[in-house]
Amino acid sequence: MEFKTFVFYLLATVMVFAALRVVTVRNPVHAALFLVLTFFNAAGIWLLLQAEFLAIVLVMVYVGAVMVLFLFVVMMLDINIDRLREGFWSYLPVGAVVGVIMLAEMVLVLSGPYFGLDAMPEPPAAQAGYSNTRELGRVLYTEYVYPFELASLVLLVAMVAAVALTLRKRTGSRHLDPAQQIAVKRADRIALVSMPAEKE
Template sequence: MLFHSILFYVFAAIMFGAALGVVFSRNPVHSVMLLVLTFFNAAVLWLMAEAEFLAIVLVLVYVGAVMVLFLFVVMMLDVNVEAAKRGLTRYAPFGIAIALLMVVELMQLIWLRSQVGDTVGGFVPNPEGYSNTKALGSVLYTEHVYAFEIAAVILLLAIIAAITLTMRKRPGLKVQNIAKQVGVRAKDRIRVVKMDAEKKS
């Protein structure tokens, strides 16, 4: 159990440091990279809490897809970092005040819970042969199947809406018509003219 705790603190510390780095890094690309590191460490923590499915999904979806998209956007927009960072010191007191408020609220909640006495009794490992993925799937595809299907419909709708609003046929755009190119015959393009040999004069 000690080894487990050490691992937890190591990964938690790396995650904390990386999260700070996201905010304080001067280069937005570095920020994105550090965010990837944060997500990865969060995934490891989930793995240690035996939530394997969530951990893998976090890496696959967030690190694999969302953060790559982020990186594209950051590189494409070429954000002026200096201008964005200028407000940091100005807004810092405000941010710290909100963070402190949240800490106080959390402490209060924990204190209240400890007074009542029904604190969650530590981490209980799952029994042998328990599959996190199976448990999640069995709820998702039975109890919540209706909501799950509607969510899929919403995604389809979002695709259609996005295409409706953005796809346009620009006039004067030079596009290859593959079917026409393939369907072309030699006789459409060149005319072979039979001629008698010219007499040498």
């Protein structure tokens, strides 16, 4: 076994284990940390495929920004874990059926004559001055521009939905309405009182 194949199987094994721990661990902070480990191993696999740009973007964007945001949200919100786990076993059969269907589809795709691992040719050697970042940008913005725009719209809808779901009024907090502050007149705030002079 070559060293590159050994590193691939090592990274893939750790990544699958960490992904399983993301959905099975009880503590949400531990789940977020296991997701960080999953992203790091996925970046290592991208490096083995000579896609350095994608590996660096995965580490910088997901580990450096998204996971930090996840950790802040998880630690700042008061999440009732027991209430979230009340209906876990009722959703397990549906989740198992969906997982089996996805596994069967992946087996069919990877074992096909065009997508099988044995049928894949070796990538050609990189020429002088070749940049996979430039090639990725060219393919992304020419051949796959419409799926790219569709994915950006889906992410925009997801961001708006996340803001709309978390934006709720709190009854216990005091807040000021700027429109009411601007509309206030002098007579509403100042009252002139005439008092008699005091006599000694």
